[in-house]
Amino acid sequence: MKFFIDTADIDAIKDAYEMGLVDGVTTNPSLIKQSGRDHEETIRDIASFVPGPISVETISSTAQGMLDEADIYQTWGHNIVIKIVMSPEGMQAVKYLSAKGIKTNVTVTFTAAQALIAAKAGATYISPFVGRLDDIGHNGMDLIKQIRTIYDHYSFQTKILVASVRNPIHLLDAAMIGADVATVPPKILQQLFKHPLTDKGIEQFLVDSKAFQKT
Ligand code: E4P
Numbered sequence: 531m532k533f534f535i536d537t538a539d540i541d542a543i544k545d546a547y548e549m550g551l552v553d554g555v556t557t558n559p560s561l562i563k564q565s566g567r568d569h570e571e572t573i574r575d576i577a578s579f580v581p582g583p584i585s586v587e588t589i590s591s592t593a594q595g596m597l598d599e600a601d602i603y604q605t606w607g608h609n610i611v612i613k614i615v616m617s618p619e620g621m622q623a624v625k626y627l628s629a630k631g632i633k634t635n636v637t638v639t640f641t642a643a644q645a646l647i648a649a650k651a652g653a654t655y656i657s658p659f660v661g662r663l664d665d666i667g668h669n670g671m672d673l674i675k676q677i678r679t680i681y682d683h684y685s686f687q688t689k690i691l692v693a694s695v696r697n698p699i700h701l702l703d704a705a706m707i708g709a710d711v712a713t714v715p716p717k718i719l720q721q722l723f724k725h726p727l728t729d730k731g732i733e734q735f736l737v738d739s740k741a742f743q744k745t
Pocket of ligand 1 (some may be wrong): 536557558635657659661662693694695713738
């Protein structure tokens with residue numbers, strides 16, 4: 531399973547990239563706003579050192595508007611994926627872009643029917659938001675299982691990109707189900723390293739090493 535990082539924070543992306551944990555990056559308007567930086571400048575900075583796919587989200591509500599934005603975003607890096615919201619206009623844009631060989635990521639999706647529609651339009655990635663489903667009392671991971679089953683039945687090439695990841699269990703479950711990608715916020719990435727027995731073991735080794743250190 532590939533790890534994408536779900537942030538527009540350059541320092542956080544660099545840290546994770548240096549540990550080999552960044553196969554790609556996902557951004558959205560909220561993450562760009564949080565970064566407090568210019569959109570284009572931020573994406574160009576990310577593209578300057580991340581070779582993997584970088585999702586950049588369109589904000590237009592018409593297919594033509596999305597396609598115009600896609601033209602601009604593609605000049606910001608060689609590895610830009612056009613992120614498009616689930617809507618009839620959005621699927622028109624996805625169909626057009628996919629016919630041209632331009633990669634797309636269909637976002638804010640919450641049902642298997644939406645995943646089916648995105649795959650039929652030729653989306654490169656589908657982003658089901660598991661955390662937001664859990665937030666309203668549903669089971670986000672059940673959706674990932676459904677999409678995996680449907681895509682496998684019909685050999686759809688659209689990749690399942692698990693989004694809105696809120697904890698390490700989401701990541702583990704995504705891997706068990708066979709999702710293609712999980713996009714992980716930096717905070718969750720840090721949590722993946724943690725186990726109390728790891729901390730305790732490291733501490734004990736440090737203490738014991740004092741017995742034979744020469745200086
Ligand atoms: C993914 O593409 C989205 O940007 C993101 O995962 C949404 O996560 P949130 O529900 O934590 O905002």
